[in-house]
Amino acid sequence: MSPDIALTSFLLALSGLFSIVNPVGSALIFAQVTAERSAAERAELARRIGFYAALVMLAALWAGAPILNFFGVSLAALRIAGGLVVAASAWTLLSAPEAREARRQAEAGPEPGRGIGPGSGDGRSEGLAEVAFFPLTLPFTTGPGTIAVAIALGANRPAEGPDRIGFYIGASLAAVAIAGMVRLAYGSADRVVTLIGPVRARVLGRLSAFLLLCVGTQITVNGVADVLGPLIAAAHRG
Template sequence: MLASIGFETVLTSFLLALSGLFSIVNPVGSALMFAQITADRSQAERAELSRRIGFYAALVMLAALWAGAPILNFFGVSLAALRIAGGLFVAAFAWTLLNAPETREARKHAEAEPEAGENLAEVAFFPLTLPFTTGPGTIAVAIALGANRPSEPGDLAGFFIGASLAAMAIAGMIRLAYGSADRLVTLIGPVRARVLGRLSAFLLLCVGTQITVNGVSDVLGPLIASQRV
């Protein structure tokens, strides 16, 4: 099956989506904040929350990856324009993370603070999945990755298989990181988490730049080719 689709396409798409989504979601850094937000809950409740959040995060990322670009195309936004805009947004977001990560962390912490009396089912999706874990930035990255899909049928299938596997892998990381958040706090600490966040932000900046370059190539390629004729 993978041989007919193209294993290289699956692997390349998996690595690209994994690096982009990991950089924006940052499961380790988010787990440190998750431990603070849920400090008043029992270990069993935190484990249940981590399972629910991992499942909901997978649904959010897969929906944005598969349906985000077609929905925008329905409204007349071309694939090239979507790649350029999405790549620029991702790159700008990554630049912000590189320069002021503490500001973003404080905003996410405030957005995810649960109201008194809310039960697990209520807080697992909102606000702990949206917007805390997979917020607008993650959705924008997933849509931009989906817009970067190839046009050939065989490569297209390989792309979505690889990207979908990456989204599910990130969801699995979220579940594991959140489920062991207390141990991560002790093992990593806030300083190392910030270093990891900076490295992830730089990787995300590279991903956003690559997506933008692909979009610009889609626009300028036919124009350059027509001038040579």
């Protein structure tokens, strides 16, 4: 296993997932929608959301691409489509970040019969566990965009061999690191609101979105190279 592959995969996955999850910006909304909860309950929610977020990202990273391959989607097509989806998501973040923030706040808000304030559920632990997974993990923290990014990253894996092992180790560590950031940011949401504020969070979000656009473009380029490479080589041999 090459340490360089693991490090490169870690940095690529970390930048891509951080950009789409945006733990700092999400913490600002988390602070608003859980304002009526006690400090102990919010800390418990942060711990559970971090754990669930890690499971969602790891499942998409490890199983997403193989499942699509099972249905006959080639690796090159998966890379191209995944890269385009990631790039489109990044462009939306760059062009209309306020709209995305409003949508995520609506996703995290209470639904009829399913509140996130005190007293949700039949008991404290059961209520926290239910709310922590839905809606605060899915779709608020790790929604369809995050899953698409994780699948696209998984599609960018090397061929069978030691390099693939290094890729999965690096990418999985990045997913766990992002989940850890989510837990820390949500657990310190009040301090994040005071320290960062909504304006700085938007600036950070735009910078992250541009980085995500670059990640999506790179994944697409890799997929196009997979398609055109054999054709160009065949043309040269002819």
